[in-house]
Amino acid sequence: MKCPICGNEDTGRLNKSRYFCSKCSIEIFFSKKNKLELFKILEDGSTNPICVN
Numbered sequence: 716m717k718c719p720i721c722g723n724e725d726t727g728r729l730n731k732s733r734y735f736c737s738k739c740s741i742e743i744f745f746s747k748k749n750k751l752e753l754f755k756i757l758e759d760g761s762t763n764p765i766c767v768n
């Protein structure tokens with residue numbers, strides 16, 4: 716899985732449909748319809764949706 720933000724190909728896999736980019740601290744998530752969703756991981760551990768298009 717390549718990070719759509721920074722192009723880092725060394726992303727970590729959290730489970731079947733979730734990936735993590737340590738370079739931009741984002742979580743990459745594929746929804747049921749294979750829609751790509753990105754979440755910024757904040758310092759307190761919570762996540763914020765990122766809009767990409």
Ligand SMILES: [Zn+2]
Nearest residue numbers: 718721736739
């Ligand atoms: Zn990245």
